[in-house]
Amino acid sequence: MQALYDVPAPAKLNLFLHVVGKRPDGYHLLESVFALVDWADTLHFERRGDGLLQRHDRGDALPADDLCLRAARLLQAESSCTLGADIHIEKRLPSGAGMGGGSSDAASTLLALNRLWGLHWPLSRLLPLGLKLGADVPFFLGGRNAFVQGIGEDLTPIELPEQTFAIVKPDVSIPTKDIFSSPLLQRSESLAIVAVFPEHGSKKGTEPSESNSKLVAGTSQNAQKSASRVELNAESCARIAGFLEINSKLNNALRNDLQKPAEQYSSQVTQALALLESRFGNSRMTGSGSAVFATVQGKDGMSNQPMATLPELPPGWVGKVCRSLAQHPLRGWAED
Numbered sequence: 001m002q003a004l005y006d007v008p009a010p011a012k013l014n015l016f017l018h019v020v021g022k023r024p025d026g027y028h029l030l031e032s033v034f035a036l037v038d039w040a041d042t043l044h045f046e047r048r049g050d051g052l053l054q055r056h057d058r059g060d061a062l063p064a065d066d067l068c069l070r071a072a073r074l075l076q077a078e079s080s081c082t083l084g085a086d087i088h089i090e091k092r093l094p095s096g097a098g099m100g101g102g103s104s105d106a107a108s109t110l111l112a113l114n115r116l117w118g119l120h121w122p123l124s125r126l127l128p129l130g131l132k133l134g135a136d137v138p139f140f141l142g143g144r145n146a147f148v149q150g151i152g153e154d155l156t157p158i159e160l161p162e163q164t165f166a167i168v169k170p171d172v173s174i175p176t177k178d179i180f181s182s183p184l185l186q187r188s189e190s191l192a193i194v195a196v197f198p199e200h201g202s203k204k205g206t207e208p209s210e211s212n213s214k215l216v217a218g219t220s221q222n223a224q225k226s227a228s229r230v231e232l233n234a235e236s237c238a239r240i241a242g243f244l245e246i247n248s249k250l251n252n253a254l255r256n257d258l259q260k261p262a263e264q265y266s267s268q269v270t271q272a273l274a275l276l277e278s279r280f281g282n283s284r285m286t287g288s289g290s291a292v293f294a295t296v297q298g299k300d301g302m303s304n305q306p307m308a309t310l311p312e313l314p315p316g317w318v319g320k321v322c323r324s325l326a327q328h329p330l331r332g333w334a335e336d
Helices: 067-079 101-116 123-133 137-142 176-180 192-196 221-225 234-245 247-253 259-265 267-280
Strands: 003-022 028-048 053-057 084-090 146-149 154-157 164-169 292-295 318-323
Touching: 003 101, 003 137, 028 101, 028 164, 028 318, 053 067, 067 084, 067 101, 067 123, 084 101, 101 123, 101 137, 123 137, 137 146, 137 154, 164 267, 176 259, 259 267, 267 292
Parallel strands: 053 084
Antiparallel strands: 003 028, 028 084, 028 146, 146 154, 164 292, 164 318
């Protein structure tokens, strides 16, 4: 194999994001549902025999040492591979959006080079590399929508209803450190899933089904020590998915704990939220911002309006009406 073209790197949305604790090393413990959407970057890979790794930007110039190159170097070093690659990136996802664009590029790079270089590493060997690159990378490697715990490495795959989302990214990027150090940062005293599903969790002697088996990148020691970690069985996963399908309850009961600090940092976030609220009746920020999204609802209350349009956006803002993805397009490129 000499090349791989048109390799997708889709974005994700945090359907909710709750801060449920903090590790001794300062990292915050989160609880969220990550949902894949069809807004994506596109990457192209050409194998080199000289070991060099070079990135070529098809569009706006990216930082000189982005996650994509770091992922390629890490896989090359860990595998002792003598091959290199030319990596071409068509960047469509906005940066600083909280949609995991850089992490998704890194995950697609690991999956593509694993195949292009003939390494044939299983997912279990790629996941720890992903976690070294960033907390969101293991999610994109796992390839399925997931209930997420820890700092992002503890993933329980779940089935989500098909949905349409309107996404808007204001012309501002928010430093993550400013969000997590803000006095306005909310903390969810009780677990989101406990609050929504009091009878959630694995009963004694009940194991998660194979389809909902947990993926943990690297060591799960920190997650196991955390009081905020919950175990989900197949019934619990189904209940989460069913709850998320009821949009009116979703909009009222779930939130992003990072949204208030982001709104304090930039009024553009507040403006974007109001813009979507006025058009679609709901809005919420994804990740640590600054992108916001709304669930597009049809007359029956369900998300069935793929032809919905965004309101007019201010100069410098970008947006897109997206459909959810049942799984990552590269799902299966590395064996579980």
